[in-house]
Amino acid sequence: MTTPAPAAEPLLDWTAAAQIAARLARPGATAPRDELDALVAGLRAAAGDAVGHVLEVTGMEPAAARAAGGGFGDVHVVDRAGWTRANAQSMRAMTDPVMTAIATDVPATSAAARLAGAAEVGGLLALLSGRVLGQFDPYGADHAPGYGRLLLVAPNVLQVERALGLRPRDFRLWVCLHEQTHALQFATAPWLADHLVGRIGDLLHGVTASATAMTRAPLRQKVAVVGRTVLRAARGELVTPLDGVLGPEQRRELEEVTAVMALLEGHADVMMDAVGPRVVRSVRTIRARFEKRRDGEGAPALDVVLRRVLGMDAKLAQYRDGAAFVRAVEERVGRDGLNAVWSAPGHLPSAREIADPRAWVRRVHG
Secondary structure: OOOOOOOOOOOOOHHHHHHHHHHHOOOOOOOOHHHHHHHHHHHHHHHHHHHHHHHHHHOOOOOOOOOOOOOOEEEEEEOHHHHHHHHHHHHHHHHHHHHHHHHOOOOOOOHHHHHHHHHHHHHHHHHHOOOOOEEEEOOOOOOOOOOEEEEEEHHHHHHHHHHOOOOHHHHHHHHHHHHHHHHHHHHHOOOHHHHHHHHHHHHHHHHHHHHHHHHOOOHHHHHHHHHHHHHHHHOOOOOOOOHHHOOHHHHHHHHHHHHHHHHHHHHHHHHHHHOOOOOOOOHHHHHHHHHHHHOOOOOOHHHHHHHHHOOHHHHHHHHHHHHHHHHHHHHHHHHHHHHHHHOOHHHOOOHHHHHOHHHHHHHHHO
16 A cells, blocks of 8 residues: 655745734724724725725626625724734635645755744734735635625724824725725636736746745855845835846746736726715825825835835835726726726736737727
């Protein structure tokens, strides 16, 4: 009788990553209990109110059945530690299939190495936890395709509306309009979540191969790669955390994944403003003040460099490139024509088409 081979050890200790992230995450803005209760209730109400507005303004029709409450996912109002735990779970769900395959192709990792990886991921999640207002997560809950969970980070919403002097009810609804647009994207295109996992899996395979080669490189070479990345960020160049280990093929794959993410973020940004002042009275004020915050106006130099090294500037570029694509396509074929992007994976824009919307219109609409 043949004895089955032992299962490969996971490359990263996700339980430890979640614990480290939750421990390192700072609590953020605080308030008296009655104010916090009102904040949570207000965010939940805004999440529900946003659904009808998003359906009306986008003209999209969800393929997945909506929940009895009228949404596309469970609504969770969380603190920063809760956000990190949810994202560790989601990241594990997204990467487990490819990580299992990778584990059979790379040298066995020690418990210390897996814990070191957990510390890196946990530290990154803790840093990011103070910068996220809301997030639609299609991977972290056991639901049918097109249905996920909406995470709203209460202390961050409170902190931003205070810092920018915004009307709380308007700002909370504005944030939820963005996130419910994301939820509608995945409900309209139930294949989208698996499509992204596949593309990201291909990218991870390539990055892991490059990273494995880098681990065998001399220490001087490793330090030089890290140093160049930080220096580029300090000079104001757009960098991502993967820059040091990407080869030409991986860069192309990253560009295609980024194109899809640009579509998702840009589309949500355009739609959240398209509801107009009839729904969000101070929408123009919110957008103007929020854009200044995004640009880091008045932020300490160290914070700006850190944001670039973490890839936050790359994320901001996605919002703007994607929004420009959405507006340009709508000018040519209208909102119904734009909605063809959700009909099939082949209708998603490529990296070249994000920069040249007319090319997408010609390919999809002739």
